[in-house]
Amino acid sequence: MSLASDDRSAEGRGGLNRPPLQATASQTAGPYWHLIDFPEWADLLRSNGPNAAIAGERITLLGTVTDGDGAPCPDAMVEIWQADPEGRYDGDFHGFGRCATDQAGRFRFLTLKPGAVRAEGNAFQAPHVVVSLFARGLLKQLVTRLYFAGEPLNEQDPVLSAVPPDRRGTLIARPEGDGAWRLDMRLQGEGEMVFLEI
């Protein structure tokens, strides 16, 4: 609990001004988190759900989660958080979804394509979806983003710009037709996905 050892004080994120309490430690979701899996949550457009009446471009987000051997992770929890088609987080659209990977490591969400989100000043972030991964073997979540190939704003997006060009592709979903976008997520090794510290 030594406050002096915090090396981020220079960046204004604590250190000299450690708060009175400290955030609770993360622990793994483990292999049995499916007790809180409700498969309908992966369909943000479900007919009895909060977004049934909201208009926009219907899309499918799909892909696989694989480990350092390239083997599927069949017990991962994938969560998404995204803006509405206008790029807003404060409207009626409920942009949250959760999906369990299947035996082949696959996930699949049905949602509306998010709009560009306001950034600093008058700038915009490219349309994107925030992704969190939880699983056995992950003591805390891995956070990343899904972008859409071909969006002009990708070129100036502040997060994509922070990623070395040769790894940017790991964050960019490719169209597969019929509104489907694929982003495979490799946790480790060749083609390892970029994960973010937020």
Added chain:
Amino acid sequence: MSYRLPAPETQPPYDAPDYGSTHKRHPKQPLIRIAQTLSETSAPRMRPSLYETTHNLAKGPGWEAQGERITVAGRVLDEDGRPVPGAMVEVWQANAAGRYNHERDQHDAPLDPNFKGEGRIFTDAEGWYRYTTIRPGAYPWRNHHNAWRPVHIHYSLFGAGFAQRLITQMYFPGDPLLPLDPIFNCVPDPAARQRLVAAFDLEVTEPEYALGYRFDIVLRGRDATPMENPA
């Protein structure tokens, strides 16, 4: 506004050699640090009208789980001690015999047809949550020879910003398995580890009904106002 990074020693690493499952699943490249945007500081508005609540995992109409009833209560706060109202708290756990109601749990302990082991609660205006369940059992896992998980309840929390999202585990005081558990011991700071252990609480205890435990949870706080200490 953005959320402060937790002190590093209070959080577990991704690569923890004593916990075998981290071996092939931790990224080898360093994380890329980004400035938080609206996408990280906003969060889904979880509410009981969208996500049904369950305050009692131990008993329902026409059924009652086997085991020692307990009530768990606590507050969800941020690092500045401010309550987090309306936070969605999901809990899940093994039954009294240490078996999950889960098809992949092969532990040879009895299933309880009256125990599902999952609940959802929202914090009130002062950040309080409370639920009743049964004390889970310890269970073996195959991480190393004779490995047993200490008694625990899994927690999942949503705060006011997606950067506050937290999944953790609550442990029980005096559990002899705690010093042996690689998952608990992955948290480097002993004080941070200890904060994962609930306290027996006579105030929470319900006479003639359930033993009480207190477990508070702290989510990441907001950055201090800039220029507080101008150089």
